[in-house]
Amino acid sequence: MQHTLHFDNIITQPLYAVWLPQGITLDVLRLDALHDVVSGNKWFKLKYYLAAAQQSGCNTVATFGGAYSNHIIATAFACKAAGLKSIGIIRGERPAILSHTLQQALACGMQLHFVTRQAFKNKQAVKQQFLNVYWVNEGGHGAEGARGAAEILAFAGQPASFTNIVCAVGTGTMFAGLVNSAEASQTITGVSVLKNNFSIHDEISALLIPRTNLPQWQIVHDYHFGGYAKHPAALIQFMQEVWQTCKLPTDIVYTAKTLYAIRGLIQQGAIMPGSRVLMIHSGGLQGNMSLAAGVLPF
Numbered sequence: 020m021q022h023t024l025h026f027d028n029i030i031t032q033p034l035y036a037v038w039l040p041q042g043i044t045l046d047v048l049r050l051d052a053l054h055d056v057v058s059g060n061k062w063f064k065l066k067y068y069l070a071a072a073q074q075s076g077c078n079t080v081a082t083f084g085g086a087y088s089n090h091i092i093a094t095a096f097a098c099k100a101a102g103l104k105s106i107g108i109i110r111g112e113r114p115a116i117l118s119h120t121l122q123q124a125l126a127c128g129m130q131l132h133f134v135t136r137q138a139f140k141n142k143q144a145v146k147q148q149f150l151n152v153y154w155v156n157e158g159g160h161g162a163e164g165a166r167g168a169a170e171i172l173a174f175a176g177q178p179a180s181f182t183n184i185v186c187a188v189g190t191g192t193m194f195a196g197l198v199n200s201a202e203a204s205q206t207i208t209g210v211s212v213l214k215n216n217f218s219i220h221d222e223i224s225a226l227l228i229p230r231t232n233l234p235q236w237q238i239v240h241d242y243h244f245g246g247y248a249k250h251p252a253a254l255i256q257f258m259q260e261v262w263q264t265c266k267l268p269t270d271i272v273y274t275a276k277t278l279y280a281i282r283g284l285i286q287q288g289a290i291m292p293g294s295r296v297l298m299i300h301s302g303g304l305q306g307n308m309s310l311a312a313g314v315l316p317f
């Protein structure tokens with residue numbers, strides 16, 4: 020794994036998909052270009068947590084995640100870069116062969132602690148076993164994460180020129196940061212990648228900074244493809260087509276579902292002619308390594 024981040028590589032890529040009608044433009048903000056393993060949005064979300072850890076004089080950061088977690092590898096990488104130690108609490112028993120994600124986290128110097136799925140649910144009890152560490156929520160969820168994510172849009176060249184901004188929603192932290200930094204005239208749409216996760220509306224609201232002119236925002240719940248990380252053949256086929264026709268690599272958990280949703284919203288007329296759409300490609304490509312070799316052409 021290379022150990023530099025490439026901010027200069029973050030570009031907006033115009034997408035010329037056959038299903039894109041005349042009168043609607045779609046640009047993709049390629050946060051994935053920041054690094055080939057570290058998820059773009061995760062790096063932004065971690066930034067202020069790590070600064071807070073350093074300010075508190077704590078030299079170790081700990082967090083939670085699964086075996087393929089973009090957040091785990093990003094935390095391991097970002098801590099190493101910041102000169103901090105890191106601990107990853109991993110859901111489930113230690114497997115005989117570690118996932119690519121966990122191998123790379125180890126290579127960044129992260130200490131891994133495996134806890135049973137049952138124990139993982141009781142975060143407070145896990146936390147009590149570690150002294151003098153700075154805890155970051157699973158997925159980087161929280162106000163400091165949203166504060167970092169608010170810096171994403173500035174990389175879109177002329178962010179105010181877009182009418183619609185669309186991104187994937189897990190914890191909703193990135194989404195909240197985007198709403199906080201968007202123009203009042205823009206519409207921000209989040210594509211929930213968890214099944215029936217309706218409490219996300221309140222969780223996002225809690226991260227919004229009150230202002231008089233809040234942009235319009237909404238979450239769509241129809242594009243999870245069966246649930247978190249589920250990737251039926253129809254999704255894989257869509258990803259192959261998008262690669263072949265637009266040279267855009269997407270990931271099975273977040274960005275492929277987001278682009279699929281954009282197509283659906285256009286077909287339903289929810290995104291109307293005249294719209295200039297910006298999709299946030301939040302990264303996550305390392306998660307595709309959980310697929311068998313050769314399933315994807317990129």
Ligand SMILES: *Cc1c(COP(=O)(O)O)cnc(C)c1O
Binds near residue numbers: 189273
């Ligand atoms: C974590 C992640 C998301 C979701 O971000 P939240 O702030 O948790 O909503 C979206 N895309 C990618 C690639 C991610 O890794």
